[in-house]
Structure formats: C-alpha cells, structure tokens
Amino acid sequence: MWPYNANAVFNPGAQEVDGETLLLVRAEDFQDFFHLTVAKSKDGKTDWKVEPQFSLMPDPAYNEEQGGVEHPRIVGLEEIRSGDSHGRAFCALGYTTSCSLPSPILGLSIRLFQQTIRSCLSISSPRSWAFPILGAVSYLQRFPGDTEVKNIAVQLAQRLYALCEVNSSEDWPWGEDLFSDENSRLPQALVAAGNQFDDKGLLNQGSKSREWLIDLQTEPSDGHFTLIGNQGWLERGKGKSLFDQQPVDATASGCHSSGGCLLAGSSGYW
Secondary structure, three states: OOOOOOOEEOOOEEEEEOOEEEEEEEEEOOOOOEEEEEEEEOOOOOOOEEOOOOOEOOOOOOHHHOOEOOOOOOOOHHHOOHHHHHHHHHHHHHHHHOOOOOHHHHHHHHHHHHHHHHHHHHOOOHHHHHHHHHHHHHHHHHOOOOHHHHHHHHHHHHHHHHHHHHHOEOOEOOOOOEEOOOOOHHHHHHHHHHHHOOOHHHHHHHHHHHHHHHHHOEOOOOOOEOOOOOOOOEEOOOOOOOOOOOHHHHHHHHHHHHHHHHHHOOOOOO
16 A cells, blocks of 8 residues: 555666665656655565655756656666766766757756766766766857866866876877776867867877777778777787677767867878
8 A cells, every 4th residue: 555645656766775675666646746755675575665755756946847757767876886877977968958959858957967067076987087078068068158067077187187197108198007998988088178178288188099099999900990898908018808899889989089080170080
C-alpha cells in the first residue's frame, strides 16, 4: 500500500546504497503532476519502506518543471570514477546551452550548468578537466560575459597546460605517462580554450599534442587510423596496444580532429 494518495507509480531509478536497495520512484498525483519518492528494501524484493511524503516535488518557479519531475536516475559516482562522469555531464550541459532548443530544456540546462560548474575545480583527473572546458567554451558562445564560468575554464585549462609543461619532452609532448580512454579530449580542450581566451600557449600546446597523437595513431605502412587499445593502452617508452579499440575513442578522435583542426587553422584531417 502506498503511504499517501497517488494515482499511479512508474519506472524508478535504482541503486544499492549502504547494503540496501534504494529506489527513486516516479509517482503521479490526482492532478496529473509527477513527483519523486524514495523507497528502500534490505533485499531489493520485499519489505519496502516508502517515504510517507514526496521526496522531490516540481518547483513551479521554473518553466521546465511545470508538468512535474520524472524519469529518475541514480548513479553511484564513487563507484564509476566520478570525475570523468562529472566531466562528461558538464560537457553535455554546456553544449546544450549553446543550442536552439525548446525553452524548458534550455532553461534547465543553463540553470544546472551555472549552479554546479564550480564543483569541477575539486576534481583531479585530466579528462575530468578537459570535458568541462569543452562545455564551458560552448556555454560562453551564448553567454560571453559570464566571468565566473570563464575563470573556472581558464583554471582548468591551465592545469592541463601545467601537466604538459612538467611531463613533455621532444618525443613525448603529452601531459601523462600513460594513455587511457578518450585521449583526444585533452588536446581538443587545450585548443578550444586557447582559441576562446586568445591564449597562444594553450593553442600551441594543444596543436602540438594533437598532431603528435594523429601521427601516433596513423599506421606508416598504409596511412590508416589505428586507435590505442585498452588492453594495456600505451605507456611511455613502450609499444601501443592494438586491442580492444573502443567506440568512445573513435568518437573523441573524430570530434577532436574536426573541431581542433578548424580552431587551430589547420587543414589536416584523418
């Protein structure tokens, strides 16, 4: 029995938290508005404890929540390298704010981006810096006067640049000793930030790393493109792994190649 009056309950988000199964349930009241309610169970099957009141209600002050809140998802960030997950979310939000979309989607994206972008400064992974930089550059195309977002993006870009300064050599112009996934995002972010903020140092470093990565992943025998595989990746001073190549790396390489070449004024494409 549901503990309060509700017309219907729908698909929940689910996650195991502290030994319990936690659901964030989408429920509908008798005015056709959706809200979210928390339910918990020790075994995920029986003896469900449902919160006696709504856990999350729509805020009528925001256009995008006029019809309610729905489609809940729960992600255990500590379990899946939360920095990269955060970074990708900010990249998507920033890109969305630059698009021509219905006002509810656009308004929600802008609000979420503005309210949470500062949290990126507490993340430590280079890729989790690169993604928010790309999102911020997209956001600043629409809101060029937002100095807080600009300052955050500059700080993150300087972190990437500092890694390259410390770690690079003539035969290894890269900020890390080990490649992993979505390597292309790092030079892509440096080039985008260098172009956005008119910073020649960022632009030159990003372009240099980009060209080196292109050469590294181009087979000299026939010129075809070969991604770095995830079965060992590529460690400094060793050969690159050829398997397994990841679709997400192909996507990152395509975005980095087209966008990076355009911003850097280069005509080189794979």
